[in-house]
Amino acid sequence: MLAFILRRLFQSVIVMLAVAFVSFVMFNFVGDPVNAMVGQDTTMQDREALREKLGLNDPMPIRFARFVGNALQGNFGLSYRTAEPVGRMIAERLPATLELSLVAATFALIVGLMMGVYTGLYRNSWLSRLFMTLSLIGVSLPPFMVGILLILVFAVLLGWLPSFGRGDVVKIGGWTTGFLTVSGWKALILPAVTLGLFQMTLITRLVRAEMLEVLRTDYIKFARARGLSNRAVNFGHALKNTLVPVITITGLQLGAIIAFAIITETVFSWPGIGLLFIQSVYFADIPVMSTYLVMIGLIFVIINLIVDLLYFAVDPRLRIGGGGGH
Amino acid sequence: MAEPVLEVKNLRVEFPTRRGTLVAVDDVSFSIAPGEVLGVVGESGAGKSMTGSAVIGLLTPPGRVAAGEIRLMGRRIDKLPYGEMRKIRGRQIGAIFQDPLTSLNPLYRIGDQLVETILTHLPMTKAEARARAIGLLKEVGIPGAEDRIDHYPHQFSGGMRQRVVIALALCCNPTLIIADEPTTALDVSIQAQIITLLKRLCAEHGCSVMLVTHDMGVIAETADRVAVMYAGRIAEIGPVRDVIKHAHHPYTRGLMGAIPTISEREGRLNQIDGAMPRLNAIPRGCAFNPRCPEVFDRCRVDRPDLMRAGGSLAACWKAEEAVNG
Ligand SMILES: Nc1ncnc2c1ncn2[C@@H]1O[C@H](COP(=O)(O)OP(=O)(O)OP(=O)(O)O)[C@@H](O)[C@H]1O
Ligand code: SF4
Ligand SMILES: [Mg+2]
Numbered sequence: 287m288l289a290f291i292l293r294r295l296f297q298s299v300i301v302m303l304a305v306a307f308v309s310f311v312m313f314n315f316v317g318d319p320v321n322a323m324v325g326q327d328t329t330m331q332d333r334e335a336l337r338e339k340l341g342l343n344d345p346m347p348i349r350f351a352r353f354v355g356n357a358l359q360g361n362f363g364l365s366y367r368t369a370e371p372v373g374r375m376i377a378e379r380l381p382a383t384l385e386l387s388l389v390a391a392t393f394a395l396i397v398g399l400m401m402g403v404y405t406g407l408y409r410n411s412w413l414s415r416l417f418m419t420l421s422l423i424g425v426s427l428p429p430f431m432v433g434i435l436l437i438l439v440f441a442v443l444l445g446w447l448p449s450f451g452r453g454d455v456v457k458i459g460g461w462t463t464g465f466l467t468v469s470g471w472k473a474l475i476l477p478a479v480t481l482g483l484f485q486m487t488l489i490t491r492l493v494r495a496e497m498l499e500v501l502r503t504d505y506i507k508f509a510r511a512r513g514l515s516n517r518a519v520n521f522g523h524a525l526k527n528t529l530v531p532v533i534t535i536t537g538l539q540l541g542a543i544i545a546f547a548i549i550t551e552t553v554f555s556w557p558g559i560g561l562l563f564i565q566s567v568y569f570a571d572i573p574v575m576s577t578y579l580v581m582i583g584l585i586f587v588i589i590n591l592i593v594d595l596l597y598f599a600v601d602p603r604l605r606i607g608g609g610g611g612h
Numbered sequence: 613m614a615e616p617v618l619e620v621k622n623l624r625v626e627f628p629t630r631r632g633t634l635v636a637v638d639d640v641s642f643s644i645a646p647g648e649v650l651g652v653v654g655e656s657g658a659g660k661s662m663t664g665s666a667v668i669g670l671l672t673p674p675g676r677v678a679a680g681e682i683r684l685m686g687r688r689i690d691k692l693p694y695g696e697m698r699k700i701r702g703r704q705i706g707a708i709f710q711d712p713l714t715s716l717n718p719l720y721r722i723g724d725q726l727v728e729t730i731l732t733h734l735p736m737t738k739a740e741a742r743a744r745a746i747g748l749l750k751e752v753g754i755p756g757a758e759d760r761i762d763h764y765p766h767q768f769s770g771g772m773r774q775r776v777v778i779a780l781a782l783c784c785n786p787t788l789i790i791a792d793e794p795t796t797a798l799d800v801s802i803q804a805q806i807i808t809l810l811k812r813l814c815a816e817h818g819c820s821v822m823l824v825t826h827d828m829g830v831i832a833e834t835a836d837r838v839a840v841m842y843a844g845r846i847a848e849i850g851p852v853r854d855v856i857k858h859a860h861h862p863y864t865r866g867l868m869g870a871i872p873t874i875s876e877r878e879g880r881l882n883q884i885d886g887a888m889p890r891l892n893a894i895p896r897g898c899a900f901n902p903r904c905p906e907v908f909d910r911c912r913v914d915r916p917d918l919m920r921a922g923g924s925l926a927a928c929w930k931a932e933e934a935v936n937g
Contacts (some may be wrong), residue, residue, distance in 0.1 A: 502716035509670055511709075512729045512780060515700030516694075523717050524730075602764040603718060 287598060287605065294332070294594055298587045305583035309576035310353045313363070314342070317570055336377055347458050347507055361437055362577040367569045372577045380581075381461045382452055383558030384552070387472050387544045390482035394543070398486040402493020406501070424487035429546065433480040433553035440476060450555035481550040485539040492535050496528035503527075523588065529600050537593035540588040614687065615686055616643035617787050617820045618667065623680035625662050625844075627891075634891040636662040636675065638844040641918075649811065649821040651852065652869060653664040653828060655888045658841040660824045664790045666690070668705050669697040669820070685787065703733040706781030706819070708791040708810075712774035712798070715767035717763040718829060722749075722776050726783055733784045748779040769804040778810060782817060788815055794825045803881065807812030807834055828867055832856055840864045843888055850924020860926035862906050898928070908932050 293563030329552050337343055364370040405414040409436035441449035455462040464470025501524055509519045549561035598605050637659040652660045665671045667682055682690040696774045708714050726745035747755035752775040765773055781789055795803035809927050811834050814821050816862035823835060839849040847862040859865045886903040895902055901911040910929050918925040919932045
């Protein structure tokens with residue numbers, strides 16, 4: 287098992303280096319960083335001096351090594367647009383995105399699991415049919431439409447919930463949180479539902495399909511033949527066996543949620559890194575864009591690592607080698 | 613005779629389908645006495661498993677018991693609500709299925725599965741249940757039961773897993789075990805061991821057995837009585853010795869010709885020409901008539917019911933003639 291973890295860690299490092307390289311290439315070869323930093327009237331000499339000072343004349347491998355080294359220290363250069371350190375800009379906005387994604391993912395997972403289990407167990411009830419129809423709508427509507435519809439109904443027509451911003455936030459150290467205020471929670475609801483809806487329907491359908499599959503297996507029939515209660519059979523034996531695929535998909539989808547937050551943040555003017563990214567695209571703010579890329583890559587890699595570890599927790603066949611013949 | 617442990621009367625199992633109702637088990641009656649082993653044989657699709665599933669109340673929907681009655685120790689159980697029937701399953705009727713590799717939940721330790729079953733049915737503390745589980749594992753011949761109890765199914769070989777399944781079926785001292793082809797999925801070399809173990813343990817625990825198998829050899833060695841099924845009905849039923857020495861139904865005789873020698877135990881019962889009819893195409897008269905070497909006119913028109921024939925009952929006009937002279 288330790289070998290497995292080490293191997294996965296090694297793979298993660300490779301993946302991150304690849305992402306960093308793409309980001310590095312973007313940083314250095316899309317547009318001219320010097321041009322972006324100096325005014326129109328800077329002389330060629332000054333430009334060359336700056337080039338030398340920034341180390342842009344060094345050979346590629348050295349520059350890449352320096353890039354990685356800087357990135358490891360959280361130093362991603364200065365924004366072309368605001369001349370602020372990119373690391374700080376991202377750090378300031380990361381809490382908004384992470385909180386939004388966390389709530390969206392929790393919503394997707396809990397509601398998706400419940401609806402999936404229900405529709406798997408009571409395949410033919412009218413409520414199951416309703417859930418499945420809703421989930422079909424959820425899968426097919428694009429998120430920005432969902433967001434706009436929700437704003438229309440709950441913010442404009444009913445006036446219950448705000449349509450933009452984070453509400454009041456509390457600063458704890460370097461982290462701003464909306465979890466501690468009522469207006470913060472209110473502001474979270476619509477964007478979180480918008481962001482998590484697609485994943486929720488995906489999880490519903492996945493859990494349902496897995497439940498149907500597992501309920502047909504011999505060990506479920508045997509568990510019933512042992513006289514176990516319905517609860518033990520359905521939630522103990524059946525649900526646990528659906529978890530491995532659910533963990534995989536949920537993990538990958540959590541990454542997708544953070545990435546897709548771009549759209550939701552734009553619709554709801556949510557001050558997170560997604561919105562920052564969109565703004566930096568308008569301004570061709572390459573340092574911000576490439577840093578965003580590295581960040582998302584890192585988040586995906588971490589999630590994948592956690593997913594792999596969870597497999598071990600759930601499935602003894604991976605944890606413990608077989609002792610008997612098959 | 614003592615009251616039978618299991619009594620099945622005129623059982624009929626139906627599967628409603630879009631293209632009409634399929635009758636998987638048709639007018640089947642038999643009983644099992646205390647401590648008795650009833651063997652059930654027949655080709656694939658004869659309705660053996662359906663009969664067993666009906667008895668433990670686990671027919672897969674839309675399959676259902678359409679007629680007849682099932683009594684356990686005199687108590688009618690075929691119409692019990694799910695919750696009542698659940699208390700009987702695992703407690704009074706233990707089940708063993710064909711494939712030990714898939715009967716155990718791969719994510720739970722075998723001890724957890726045993727303890728869970730025991731605690732479901734018997735008033736015990738966890739520690740007592742665990743001690744009982746260890747005792748059972750020893751009984752079914754699992755070496756190092758104290759350690760093995762905390763292992764997961766995939767850490768056991770197929771034969772060992774089937775022993776665990778037997779322990780699970782026996783763990784609450786049931787009065788009846790339904791064993792549906794308990795060795796078919798196993799290596800030939802360990803089939804005999806498992807059957808012997810099953811027979812010995814059931815004798816020790818005083819529980820009756822309904823043993824479904826394809827293997828006439830197993831029946832001959834293990835069962836007290838045998839029921840031969842064909843196309844959802846019982847073709848012949850009687851004491852093993854009578855049936856084997858003097859089968860009255862031509863189908864049974866065909867099966868006897870198909871008793872494989874030890875070396876080719878895996879061989880299925882396919883020595884009779886032709887195949888069993890599908891459920892939606894059972895011929896008029898005797899269901900066996902297209903394949904029967906002794907068929908005569910009446911067989912194609914009238915369906916024979918079980919009739920006394922020597923020490924057994926056979927559903928065959930020829931057998932009736934032979935008996936009546
Ligand atoms: N869901 C179903 N719908 C319709 N017919 C079914 C269904 N399940 C089983 N049957 C039919 O019921 C009949 C009896 O099946 P059963 O499993 O009892 O046979 P069996 O004697 O146990 O055979 P085997 O030796 O292959 O286990 C078969 O002909 C089968 O085709
Ligand atoms: S009734 Fe006729 S067809 Fe059927 S088994 Fe007897 S002899 Fe053969
Ligand atoms: Mg069967």
